[in-house]
Amino acid sequence: MDKIRLKELLAQYFNHTINPADCEELLAYLSANRDIAESSGVFDELLLNRNDGPSFKAENADKVFDRIKTSGEFTRKSVIPGKTPQRLYQNIWFRVAAILLVVLSIGMLFYLNNQTLRQNSSTSLADSNASKSLSSVSILKLSDGKVVELDSVKNGLILIANGAKISKSKDGQLIYDISSGSGNNQPEFHTLFTAKGKEYQVNLPDGTRVWLNSSSELIFPTRFSGSDRTVQLNGEAYFEVAKNKDKPFKVSAHGTTVRVLGTHFNIMAYDDEEAVTTTLLEGAVKVGMANRELTIAPGQQAIVKRAGNSIVVSEVNIADAMAWKNGYFKFQDEDIKSIMKKVCRWYDVEVEYQGDVDDQRFGGTFYRAKSLAELLNYLEKLGTVKFKIAGRRIIVMA
Helix, strand or coil: CCHHHHHHHHHHHHCCCCCHHHHHHHHHHHHHCCCHHHHHHHHHHHHHHCCCCHHHCHHHHHHHHHHHHCCHHHHHCCCCCCCCHHHHCCCHHHHHHHHHHHHHHHHHHHHHHHHHHHCCCCCCCCCCCCCCCCCCCCEEECCCCCEEECCCCCCEEEEEECCEEEEECCCCCEEEECCCCCCCCCCCEEEEECCCCCCEEEECCCCCEEEECCCCEEEEECCCCCCCEEEEEEEEEEEECCCCCCCCEEEEECCEEEEECCCEEEEEECCCCCEEEEEEEECCEEEEECCEEEEECCCEEEEEECCCCCEEEEECCHHHHCCCCCCEEEEEEEEHHHHHHHHHHHHCCEEEEECCCCCCEEEEEEECCCCHHHHHHHHHHHCCCEEEEECCEEEEEC
16 A cells, blocks of 8 residues: 555544445455554644644644553653644654554454444334444335335335336335336326434435435335426435436426536425525536525535525535535534434434524534544534433433
8 A cells, every 4th residue: 555545544533434334444454464654654744734623632642642642551651741733743653653653543343333223123222332323224105105114125126116126235225117108197106204213225216326414314106207207306416317308307406406417416304494405516506485586606605594585606615515425523612502413314313402502603614423422522622512312312401
């Protein structure tokens, strides 16, 4: 592994955006690598130049070094008060400790992820290693009211509806195939519900790919037979729309309509959100409500307040909007109540507030595969808010 690749993997690890395969590659390399100087050089560079998240700001960096200084073999090492974390790295023993800390942390991450897969609906949130709830399942509701529990069905053909072959791929995608040409022009409407703590991908009959975030609902026809391709969304989804200049693709969400011919964009439109937010990654979309419509460009976001009649367009960081699809939470100076909405959808919990927490704001990233207890502990370290877990209820205390 060269330094560029090592630096890339370490950066992903510190940002909590590394996928399991890359994480395993990094763990194997660090475990086998005997050239401490090479590894620590990259490690130093990443730590000392980070300024995009609070977890490595001075105060928290000091806490990390305090843990290293007071653990095991390093208790005999004297440290002069007032020295900064950067100066501590000049000691080769701290370089070794830092690398071992990374190796052990990644190993623990794999352990926790494997444990998560073994958890059932009786998982206790009071356990410090508790993972997100797996008690609910993603379902497909058919036009006749019948329900298919997608998490329990095997890969392969699930059913045929109005000529559309509906199957589940090996990697868990729901695929609609109308290539046979059979069926009539009267579409049946299906509804895909994603469970809390789960995501789902569906390939629609026209070839459009949709990634649904947790606690989301998508209503779509088994075939697009009219003059346009319209679907209805409640929740959050990322769309990669198949191009068709003769049939615009439309997403309807709480009074807002997003219209495109072929492009990539994200929409957040949960019931408990005050606005419908559309973020464009590629192409162009028209965002409309009532009698107003605006076109946005890549890198822009349109926010439609559900209580008003305005559309606000601004430049945004695409990575922030797409964090959920890439497997992590990204908080950008976000208030605690907004954060806890995301926590409730992903970990299947309820929240209660005690005291005034409105002034509590946070920034940073967190890997969604980690446990609820780890996330709450992370937030406690960043601010003054405290959390108490009572069954499936999270009490947030000022």
